[in-house]
Amino acid sequence: METFVVAMITGILVGGIYALVALGWVIIYKCSGVLNLAMGELTIIGAYVTLTFYTAGVPFIPAVLLTLVVGAFLGYLTERIFLDKLIGEPILAVIMVTVGLSFFLKGLVEFIWGTDTRVFTPPVFSIEPITLGFLKISPVYLWSFILSLVLLVVLVSFFKFTSWGLSMQATADDETAALSLGVSARFVYAASWAIAFMSAGVGGALLGNINGINISVGHLGLLVLPAVVLGGLNSIPGAIVGGITIGVLQNLAGTYLDVYFPGGVKEIVPFVFMTVFLLFKPYGLWGWERIERV
Amino acid sequence: METKITKDLTIPKLFVAKCRQYGDSKVAMREKEFGIWIPFTWQDYYAKVKRICLGLVSLGLKPGDKVAMMGDNRPEGLWVEMAALCAGGVGVWLFRDSMSDEVKYIIEQSDTRFFIGESQEEVDKGLAIFDECPKLEKIVWDDPKGMRNYKQDCLISLNRLMELGKTLDEKEPSLFEQLVAKGRGDDICLLFYTSGTTALPKGVLLTHYNMLTMGANLMAVDPCKETDDFVSYLPFAWIGEQMMSVSCGLQVGYTVNFPEEPDTAMENIREIGPHVMFAPPRLYEGMTRQVQVKHMDSGWIKRNMYTLALKIGYAAANMKFDKKPVPFYLKIALALANLLVLNKLKDHLGMSRLRKAYTGGAAMGPDHFRFFHALGVNLKQIYGQTEIAGIAIVHRDGDIKFDTVGTPIPGTEVKIGEDGEILCKSPSVFLGYYKNDEATQKTLLDGWLATGDKGFIDEDGHLVVFDRSKDVMTLSDGRPFSPQYLETRLKFSPYVQEAWIIGSDRKYVTAVMCIDYAVVGKWADDKKLNYTSYMELSQKEEVYNLIASQVEMANQDLPEPAKIHKIVNLYKIFDADDEELTRTSKLRRAFVEKRYKQIVDALYQDTDVIHMDTTITYEDGREQHIMTDLRIQKLNV
C-alpha cells in the first residue's frame, strides 16, 4: 500500500510537468492546427537555456523567467521561419516540418551543449526529502509540481479571461470569423508557438532538475503525445488530466511491472496504453469527433 | 508491285489479286479501336468484302446499281465500298455532315437503291427521306448503339447482311469470283458529287480505268512502298481520299490506318506517323497555327532555339527552291537544327516518318508552304479535280516552287485555253455528269477537260493556277488579282482562321476576318481581357488592333492597289453547315456576298459601325436573330 501511494504521488507530481508540456502542445494544435512532433526538442532547449543562465550566476527563478522570454522569442521565430509558409498544406507536410525542425533543433542542441549529462550546480532544490508520515518526497518533485501548477493556472486563465486568449480561441474555432473580428490569424499562430515554447521550456527546466539534463529529456518530451491523445488533441483540461494520468501510469508501471518486464517498461507503458486506448476511444476523452483526412 | 493497267482491269480484280498475293502475311488496314490499333490482314479484308458483297447481291444488287454510303472513316467504309464495286455496283459517297436536303438530292438524283449508314445518325437521315425516294430499298446500318428500338422493314444490320452473304457463299461458292471477273475497266465504279461552290452538286461518273490510271500515274512520279503507312481520316466523299485509300492503296499495297474518332484524328496521326499524307491546305494551315501559338507560349530557351532552327531551315529551303546547291556550312547547321529542334517538332506534328506530303483541293498560301519546307517536310502541291479522278499535276522532288502546282503527271497533257482557262487531258478524265448532258458538254471539249480555273504555264513548265475564273478580282488599276492568294496570306497569322477578301471592281480592297477563337481567346486570357462568347471577343478593341497589325504585316509585301484598307471582324466563323463554305472548306463567295451584303456595303461607305439587325435562317431550320454592332477598322496603308 505504501509503495502504491508513493508511486501515485510521485506520478502525480511528475505528471504535472507533463501536463505543462502537453498544454504547450495542445495550444499549438488548437490555434494553428499543427501537430507538433518537435515538442521534445523545445523542452530540451528550455532546459539548457535555463541551465546556461543558472550556471552564469542567475538565480533559478529569474533564470526561468528569462527562459520564458527566450522561449517566446524562439517560438515566434520558429513559426515565422518554418511554419508560416505551410499554412493550408496537407497534414503530413506540416507534421514532417516539425520532424525536420526536431532534427535541426536536436542537432543544434547537441552541437552547442554536447551530449554529456549536465546538472544544476549547485542544486536548486534541497536534496533532503520532505517527510509527510510515511511519504518521503524529494523537494524537487514538489516544487516542480507547484511551479507547473502556477504556470498552468496562469495559462488557463490567459485563455479564459484575457481578450488575447479569447481571440486566439476564436481563431482556432473559425478562422474567417476571427478575421472579421480583426484578429490576425498569422499573429495568433506565431503567438501560439511562443506560448508553447514557453511552457515547454519551463517544463524542461523542471525536468532537468530531477535527473539532470541530457538529450534524452527530449524523449520525455515525446511522452506528452500519449498524454494529449488521452485527453483529446484539442482539449486544455484533457491535456492536464492526460499529463497527470501518464505520470501516474508510468510510475505505477515502474513500480509494479518492472519486476516482470525488466528494462524500459516505464518508457513503453504510456505508448502501449495509448495504442490500446485508441482502439476503443479514437478521439480521446474530450476530443472533437471529427475524422481527419490525411 | 508493278501493276499493268489495262482496259480489262478493275478495282475489284486488283483487290482480289492483292489479297491472294499477301494473304495473312501483311496488314491491309488498321483501325484504332478500343484504345489500340487493331490490324486487319489482306485475308481478313478479303473475307469481309466477300461476305458483304454477296450479302448485297442476295438483297438484289445488280451491276450498275448505286450504293450510297455515309459514315466516318472506318474499315467498314472501305469494305462496303469494295463490296459494292465487286458486285458491279457503283459507289456514291456522302459527306457525313450533309444535311437531309443534300442527302435527299443525291440519293434521288443518283437512283440509289441501297443506303449504307454507319450509325443511328445516318440511319435517321436515311429514314427521313425513305418515303420520298421511291428507288431506295434498303438501309444498312453497322453500329448497333441506339438501334434497339428501330424495327422498320427497310433496315438491316451489316452483320445480318454478312450472314446473308455467308449463306449465299455456301450455296454458290464461286459466285464472288464470277462477279469480280465480270467487271470491265470501262464500267462506272464511282459516282462523285462535286461540292460546287455555286450550284447544286453534279454527279461525276468515274470508271475503274479512270481511277486506276490516275493512281498508277501518280505512283510513277512518286513511288510509295508497300511497307508504308497511310492515315485515312478525310471524308471518303472527297476524291483525294479515294485516290489515296483506294486507288494508290490497292496498287501499292500500303497499310491504311483509320483513326478512332474524328476528334482524335490528329492525335492518331501522330501515333501512326504516316509515310505519305494528302490533305487540303486547311489542315496544314491548322498545323502552322498550332506551332506558331505553342512557340509563342514556350520558354525563353525553347523559343530562341526554335527561332534559330527555323531560320536555318528557311535558308536551306530557299536554296532548294532556287535549285542552288546547299553550301557545306549550311548543311552542318541544318543537321544541328534537325537534331536539336526540327526532328522533335516533326515528331509532335506526326511528320517524323513522312516522306512526302501532298496538299490539294484549294490554294495554299506560299507562307505556309515555305514553312513546311523549312521544317524539312517534303510538301508538294497537287492540282486536279474530281472530274479528272483527282490528280493531273504535281510537284516533283527537287523541283518545287511554292507559287506553282508543278508539272503534269505521265499521261496527262495540259494546255491553256484562249481565255486563260486551264484544260487537261488524260486517261483519267471522267465520262460525264450523271443525268446532266448539258453540263457535260460544257466541260468536256474533245476529250479536254475544262477546269474552270485560270492560270498559265511558266518558263519551267510549271502550271500556275490563278484562281477560279469567276472568282478572279479586278483591282482598282484594272489588274486581275486572286482573292484566294490574299486570303491565304492573311491566314498565315495564327490569330486568323478565315478571311474573305472583297474589292473586285472597287476603289480599294477590304477584308472580313474570322478570328481563331482558341488562339485569340488564349491571347485575351493572357491580357486579362474578359469575354464570354466569340461575338464579344471578336469585337474587342484590343482584338481589332491585334488583327489589324497582322493584316498590316501582310500588306507590306503587297502591290499598292491590293493592299487592304479596311477590316471587319465577323461575329461568327464561316461554317459549312451554314453553306458559307463547301464541304471541302472553300469559301462560297457568291453566297456570303449575298448573306453579308450589309457588311460589304458598309465597308465601302464612310462609316465606322455596321448595325447588324438581321434574322438568318439556317439550312436545318434554325433561326438566329443577330443584333449587334460591328466595328470597321481602317488600316494605315
Add this chain to the structure above:
Amino acid sequence: MSSVWLPCGDYHQNYSQDQGWWQTTLIQFKMLTLLAVAFIGCPWALPQDWHWVAWVFAALGVVLGLVKIIADPPRLKGEWVLFPFILAVLLLYRLPDYYLSVLVMIGYYSMGALGVQLLIGYTGLITLGHAAFIAVGAYVSALMVLYFHWPRFIIDAGLAYPISIIVAGVIAGFWSILFGLPSAKVKGFYLILTTMAAQFITVDFILTQYVAQIGGRGQAFSLPPGTIKVGPWVIDSDVKVYVMMAGILTLMVAFVANLLRSRVGRAWVAIRDNDIAAETMGINIVTYKLMAFFVAGFLGGVTGAFWLSNTAALSPEHFPWFLSLWLVGIILIGGVGSIHGAILGSLFMVLITESLQWGVLPLTDYYDEIANTLDPGRFKLMLDWLVPKLLMDFAYIKEMVFGLAICAFLIFEPNGLSYRWWQTKNYFNLWPFSY
C-alpha cells in the same frame, strides 16, 4: 496513345504492348543501360588479361554501326549500335570500394524508403515506426542464421541466409499487421502515434531488453565471418554486398512497381484518394490497409535481413527512431507517391551527408597547415575551438542539415525531387514547346 510518351510512329496493336513496361526502344535502351551500369559498370572490371573481351564488344558495335549505315534494317534502331560500346566501357572500369559502400547506403535507405513510400505515398497511412520492421527483419534473419539448426545440406548449399531473408520478410510483415490493426479505426495523427508506439515497443523494449540478450553476450550480435553466405559466395567484401544490394533493390522496385499497377496497388491508391468511393467500388478498406502494412513490413524485413550482410555486429542501435524519421524524410525529399522518390531521396540525403564529410575532412588538413601562420588572437582561438568541434560533432551537423533539408524541401519544393525529375522529362518531351 498509351500513357507513356511515345515517339510518333510507335503504336500498339494489342493490350500487352499498351500496358508493357518498356514501351519504346529508347526506354528499353535506357533501362538496359541503367541495369548494365548497376550490375556491370559499378562492381566489375575485367582483369588485365581479359581486356580483349571489351574490344570484342567494341568491334561488335562497329559491325552493327556499319550494318546500320549500309543496310539500315528497320528493326535495328540506332540505340542498339551504341549499346556494345557502352558495355565495353563498363567492362573496363569499376567504382572504388568507397563509392560502392556509399551506393550500398543509398540502396539500403532506398529499400527502407520503398516500404514507407508504399504506406505513406500510396496508401495514405502515415508511419513513423518503419525502423521497427527493419529491425525485426534483421533480428529474425540473424537469429535464424546463428541459432537455427539447419540441415547440413542447406548450410553447405549456402541457402540459410537467403531463406532467412524471406522468412524475415514474412515475420516482419505479420508484425507490421499487428501494429496496423488500429488503422481499422483511427486515421491521421492517431495512426502516427500507434506507429510510433510500434517503434518504441519493438526496438526500445522487446529487442533491446530481450532479444538482444539472447546468447548472453550483451547488446550486439556478432556475426562471425563466413556466416553470411549466398550460395557458394560468402558475402564479405564491399563488392559482394553491393551486388546483393543492387539485386534485392532491383527486385523490390520491380515488385512494388508491378503491384502498384495491378489490382491491389490500385485499391491502395483508391483508399488514399477517396476512401468512401473506394468502399463503394467493393474494396474492403480494412483488409487492404492491413495488406499494405504487410507488404511494407515485408519489404522492411527484407531490408533488415539485407543489412546483416553489411554489418559485422547487429545491435538495436542500428534501428533508432531516427531511422524511421529519416526514411520518411527521404520520401518527402524524393517525392511522396513515387517510386523514383524513394530512390532519389536516398541518393540526395546520402550524397549531401557524404559531401559534407568531404567538405569537413580536408578542412582540418588545411587548418593544420595554416594554423601556425595565423596570428594568435580571438580569431585563432575561435578556429581552434571550431575546427576540432566540427569534426567531433559531425554527426550533429549531419542531423541539423537533414532537418533543414526536410524543412526546406517541404517549404520550397513540396512535390519533391521526383516531381522535378518528371518536369525535366516533360521539358524535353515537349521540346521545343511548353505543352
Add this chain to the structure above:
Amino acid sequence: MTHAGKSKTDEVLLELEDVHMYFGRVAALAGVNLRVRKGEIHSIIGPNGAGKTVMMNCINGLYRPQRGNVFFDGKRVNGYAPSKRARMGIARTFQKIELFGGMTVLDNIRLGRHIHMKSGIFSGGMWMGRARREEIEARNFIEEEIIDLLEIESIRHKTVNMLPYGLQKRVELGRALALQPRLLLLDEPLAGLNLEEVEDMARFILDINEEERWKVTCILVEHDMGVVMDISHSVFVLNFGHKIVDGPPKEVQANPEVVKAYLGEEDMYTTRR
C-alpha cells in the same frame, strides 16, 4: 420517349422496409418503404433536404438505418458494409463527384473492375500469370463495353481532375458500370450539366437500362423533372423523410398531394431545358 412497363418485370430486386434514419434527434427518414422491381428505372424526387441522398446511402450501406430493413435480391443486407454490397451488385454514383482525381480515366474505371478481379499481392507483384491476364481482360472489357458506350475515347488517358465537369460525371457513371451492377444508384447524374450533356446522359441511362447487354435496374435521384418523368417507370416522392406517393409518372404528376407539397417549389415541374 415514354415506354412505361416495357422492360420491367414484377420481381422485386430491392426493398426498403420501414426504414428509419436519425441524425441525433432529427429523422432524415421516418419509416420509408420502397420496392424496386427488376429492370425498372425508379426515380426518387423531393425537395432539397428531403432525405433522398440519405436513402441512397442506406441502400448502398454508407449509412446503417437505426430501424427497418433493407433487402436486396431477397436477402437482408442491413449489416453489410458498402464493399460487400458492391460485391453483391449495387453500384452508385455520387451527387458531388467522388472520383479518384489524380488517376487517369482508365484507372478510375479499372477500379470499378476491382470486384471482378482476383489477383493478390504475389501475382500482382510478379506481373505474371493471373494478374497479367486479368489486367488485359479488364482493359478489354473497359474498352469494349464502357469507353465505347460512353464515348469517352478521347480522354481515356487524361487525368480526371483536368476534365470538365460534364465529362467527370460521365466517367463516374462508367466507373459504376464497370462493376457490372445489378442495381445502379444514380445520385443527381444530371445536375450541373448543360443541355447537350443532359441529353447524352439520359440516353446513356436508357441504354444501360434497356440494352440487352446491360439491363441494369436503376434508382435515380434527380431534380430535372422533364427527364425523370420521361425515362422513369416509377417515381417515388419523398418529403422530409416521408413518402408522399410512389407510382408511375403519370399518376405522380396528377397526385394532388404532390402538387400541394411542391406548390412554390420552383423546380418541380420545370426542367433546365
